[in-house]
Amino acid sequence: MRFMVLVKGNEESESGALPSAEQIADMGRYNEELAKAGVLLALDGLQSSAKGVRVRFDGDRRTVIDGPFAETKELLAGFWILQVKSKEEAVEWVSRAPFEEGELEVRQIFELEDFPVDVLSPEEAEREAVLRRGLAGTDTQG
Amino acid sequence: MTAHQTSEDPAAAARRTVEAVWRIESAKVIAVLARLVRDVGLAEELAQDALVAALEQWPVEGVPRNPAAWLTTTAKRRAVDLIRRQRVLDRKLAELGQRLETAAPEPDPAEIEDDLLRLVFTTCHPALPLEARVALTLRLLGGLTTREIARAYLVAETTVAQRIVRAKRTLAEAAVPFEVPGGRELAERLAAVLEVIYLIFNEGYSATAGDDWMRPALCEEALRLGRVLAGLAPAEPEVHGLVALLELQASRIRARTGPDGEPVLLLEQDRGRWDHLLIGRGLVALERAEKLAAGKPGPYAVQAAIAACHARAGTAEQTDWVRIALLYGQLAALTASPVVELNRAVALGMAYGPAVGLELADQLAGEPALRAYHLLPVVRGDLLARLGRSAEAAAEFERAAGLTGNAKEREVLLGRAAEERGR
Numbered sequence: 001m002r003f004m005v006l007v008k009g010n011e012e013s014e015s016g017a018l019p020s021a022e023q024i025a026d027m028g029r030y031n032e033e034l035a036k037a038g039v040l041l042a043l044d045g046l047q048s049s050a051k052g053v054r055v056r057f058d059g060d061r062r063t064v065i066d067g068p069f070a071e072t073k074e075l076l077a078g079f080w081i082l083q084v085k086s087k088e089e090a091v092e093w094v095s096r097a098p099f100e101e102g103e104l105e106v107r108q109i110f111e112l113e114d115f116p117v118d119v120l121s122p123e124e125a126e127r128e129a130v131l132r133r134g135l136a137g138t139d140t141q142g
Numbered sequence: 143m144t145a146h147q148t149s150e151d152p153a154a155a156a157r158r159t160v161e162a163v164w165r166i167e168s169a170k171v172i173a174v175l176a177r178l179v180r181d182v183g184l185a186e187e188l189a190q191d192a193l194v195a196a197l198e199q200w201p202v203e204g205v206p207r208n209p210a211a212w213l214t215t216t217a218k219r220r221a222v223d224l225i226r227r228q229r230v231l232d233r234k235l236a237e238l239g240q241r242l243e244t245a246a247p248e249p250d251p252a253e254i255e256d257d258l259l260r261l262v263f264t265t266c267h268p269a270l271p272l273e274a275r276v277a278l279t280l281r282l283l284g285g286l287t288t289r290e291i292a293r294a295y296l297v298a299e300t301t302v303a304q305r306i307v308r309a310k311r312t313l314a315e316a317a318v319p320f321e322v323p324g325g326r327e328l329a330e331r332l333a334a335v336l337e338v339i340y341l342i343f344n345e346g347y348s349a350t351a352g353d354d355w356m357r358p359a360l361c362e363e364a365l366r367l368g369r370v371l372a373g374l375a376p377a378e379p380e381v382h383g384l385v386a387l388l389e390l391q392a393s394r395i396r397a398r399t400g401p402d403g404e405p406v407l408l409l410e411q412d413r414g415r416w417d418h419l420l421i422g423r424g425l426v427a428l429e430r431a432e433k434l435a436a437g438k439p440g441p442y443a444v445q446a447a448i449a450a451c452h453a454r455a456g457t458a459e460q461t462d463w464v465r466i467a468l469l470y471g472q473l474a475a476l477t478a479s480p481v482v483e484l485n486r487a488v489a490l491g492m493a494y495g496p497a498v499g500l501e502l503a504d505q506l507a508g509e510p511a512l513r514a515y516h517l518l519p520v521v522r523g524d525l526l527a528r529l530g531r532s533a534e535a536a537a538e539f540e541r542a543a544g545l546t547g548n549a550k551e552r553e554v555l556l557g558r559a560a561e562e563r564g565r
Contacts, residue, residue, distance in 0.1 A: 036255075036374075037366075038365070038370045038373075041420075042419055083365075085359070086161075088159055088161065088162035089162040089165055091162070092159065092162040092166060
């Protein structure tokens, strides 16, 4: 299962100030740990809301509102996407993030993988697997 | 430590936290211990003992700041106790006790990575039968329980347990060294490791439409193991080649089955359902593999390159079949597999027209390895139909129908035969 870990914004992230070299190094080590454990799918930081806009919908009307936005607590400063076996595992990884303060939000990502029952019997699936593993490259089959 | 504000039973929450920590740390703990005791079976038992201790203590005292170090230290203490209790005679054990007591308490991360790499090479050792390698790897590196492995492979839990016990005994009896092989042996042994990971992936992939949740999870586990291996052996091109192949194949999982659970072939898949995050990761891994291989990509990288051609095509029609045919030629040279040649015939037919594809498919007709392989007459039937040779095409579809064991597929093939007969 996949989780998106949302980094909440704060006054510092909103100020547009860049993190210190030390903070960047700590975060780099942490991200490397996630990658080496094979659980990191993606990550990115977001620039301050001063550079962003909001597009508001009202029937046919679209209103573009320029940043910055008030209420820093509602703003995001970045995210990770982790692939793990349980919510607890996601929480355990998130707990290790090098933050002194603030809050991270852990949200499960929707997957379309409530797989319907296959038409293949286990024996046939096994036969298929034997062909794939032994002979390689049956790519045109799916 | 992590304080959990929740309404549920705190003991249950603590237990699940311990399980999560175990999933993250168990391979490292086992790897470090295996280097000290030189026996992966014993290392796992000691680590399990430490896990039991954690289950008793952490819910009360909280999860320690460095759970891996806590588990390793606890397991080492158990090892020393064990040796003291047996207090024996056996010089080897005495030596071992000394090594454990003098060993540095917290090895640095680079050392743990070396240990992990040794562990991978041990669990995938050729002294073990393939199915034992798979089970042991999932157990010791994946941290999967015996029950989870049994569910994934649709076998009894006792079968998996026996397989693992026997595998550990085999490793101990054969005195398989806990090491990363050197020189030419490294390439062979690495191929064995990659094969195990690919096998695990395919077990999940071929059954992703099954109703058992563990089988799709096997794809994820194989991907994770592949990524871990890429971190441990970053200079090995085929490791990145395999990771690229797995990421790209996994990107199609959601599109591979239709609403009624029927398999959907690659060219008919709804490309909107492909996972573009995984495609992007796959392409990056492929680029890395190709760079490291310096013009001589291995079979996994070539297969990944084929998958990348499909991934890059916005629609099935835009597929670069000329390049795919070329890549299948490269793959055939590397694997000498007639099935690869058959795929090349398909690609040639797409790139240069059915007559060119048929020429190669006809050459394969006499291939003994393909005699009972129903896809050979399917491919020939397709190409003949496209050439307007309906009667011959129908005969091929009928032949294929007689060879497939799948009732649904037989029905489809007989339908196509009838269609060609009617032309």
